[in-house]
Amino acid sequence: MDAFDKKQDQALDALFAAAKAADPIPSGDLMARIMAGAAGAQKPAAVPIVAPERRGFGQTLSDVFGGWAGASTLVACVGLGVVVGVVSPDVVLSYLPGAELGLGDDVFGLYYESEL
Amino acid sequence: MPFDSQSEISDDALMVLFANGDGQAATSLAYRHTPRVLALAYRMLSDQAEAEDVAQDALMRLWKIAPDWRQGEAKVSTWLYRVTSNLCTDRLRKHSGKRRPAEIDSVPETADETPSVEARLIGRDRATALQTALQTLPERQRQAVSLRFLQELSNPEVAEVMGISVDAVESLLSRGKRGLLAVLADDKMELGLEF
Numbered sequence: 001m002d003a004f005d006k007k008q009d010q011a012l013d014a015l016f017a018a019a020k021a022a023d024p025i026p027s028g029d030l031m032a033r034i035m036a037g038a039a040g041a042q043k044p045a046a047v048p049i050v051a052p053e054r055r056g057f058g059q060t061l062s063d064v065f066g067g068w069a070g071a072s073t074l075v076a077c078v079g080l081g082v083v084v085g086v087v088s089p090d091v092v093l094s095y096l097p098g099a100e101l102g103l104g105d106d107v108f109g110l111y112y113e114s115e116l
Numbered sequence: 117m118p119f120d121s122q123s124e125i126s127d128d129a130l131m132v133l134f135a136n137g138d139g140q141a142a143t144s145l146a147y148r149h150t151p152r153v154l155a156l157a158y159r160m161l162s163d164q165a166e167a168e169d170v171a172q173d174a175l176m177r178l179w180k181i182a183p184d185w186r187q188g189e190a191k192v193s194t195w196l197y198r199v200t201s202n203l204c205t206d207r208l209r210k211h212s213g214k215r216r217p218a219e220i221d222s223v224p225e226t227a228d229e230t231p232s233v234e235a236r237l238i239g240r241d242r243a244t245a246l247q248t249a250l251q252t253l254p255e256r257q258r259q260a261v262s263l264r265f266l267q268e269l270s271n272p273e274v275a276e277v278m279g280i281s282v283d284a285v286e287s288l289l290s291r292g293k294r295g296l297l298a299v300l301a302d303d304k305m306e307l308g309l310e311f
Contacts, residue, residue: 004311007310007311008293008297008311010311011297011300011304011309011310011311012265012293012296012297014242014309015242015243015245015246015296015300015307015309016246016265016266018238018239018240018242018243018246019159019242019243019246019247019266020266021239021243022239022240022243022244023151023154023155023158023266024154024155024158024164024167025151026150026151026154026168026171027168030150030154030168030171030172031146031147031150033172034146034150034171034172034175034176035142035143035146037172037175037176037179038134038139038142038143038146038175038179039139039142041176041179041180041182042134042137042139042142042179043135043137043183
């Protein structure tokens with residue numbers, strides 16, 4: 001590059017620098033129009049669709065009795081009733097007026113007979 | 117920085133966020149790219165109102181392509197420059213024969229913070245002279261010169277935007293610079309230039 005070319009490049013550099021300093025600034029109106037365009041083109045934020053969970057029979061049964069705590073309490077109470085009925089049938093029969101029964105007798109059948 | 121509050125996020129990531137409905141991503145992309153898109157459009161069209169219309173149109177196309185944007189394939193800035201160039205070319209062809217050179221009154225208000233009044237006046241005169249000279253160049257030369265020397269893209273980036281080879285870009289730039297100097301030769305004393 002000779003001296004003449006260098007001067008030409010320097011002159012052009014000065015002109016380009018001046019032009020860059022004079023670059024137009026986006027007006028507020030332009031930015032508002034651009035943002036309005038963006039809002040119009042933009043889809044609303046996607047909401048994930050969650051498939052309903054498949055529930056098994058055991059889970060459904062557990063829900064009916066109020067979950068594992070409720071089901072456990074129910075099983076414990078039934079078990080206790082059976083034990084009491086087997087070990088001390090007199091206690092149970094004391095609630096059945098006029099009945100004297102042994103282990104294995106038809107408790108409910110006799111009860112109804114006694115009522116008749 | 118008020119113009120880009122998500123400056124640490126890449127353009128590609130912002131495009132994904134925008135496509136997913138993030139309004140802030142649109143703001144960041146708009147404030148990041150609108151100034152350079154507007155500047156290129158103004159260099160090409162020499163008309164502030166038309167340049168603003170082109171900038172709005174270019175950004176609108178960016179919003180529309182966001183859901184299909186392929187990360188890593190193209191830079192958002194390069195894509196926008198290409199769209200802007202094409203939009204300007206369309207307008208220039210529609211208005212062919214009706215163009216007029218830039219006038220001092222048509223040079224937009226800017227954020228020029230030159231310290232002295234004299235320096236500001238010289239800078240304004242030079243900017244106007246260059247803008248006028250640019251309009252005398254053939255469209256492709258004007259586009260190449262604007263992208264390379266005013267938007268500060270590399271030669272390969274200019275080639276990508278214009279869809280031509282780097283050799284072709286260098287040829288356009290060489291002829292463009294010679295053309296500018298020829299047009300500005302008569303005014304070099306008034307512009308404080310020596311060549």
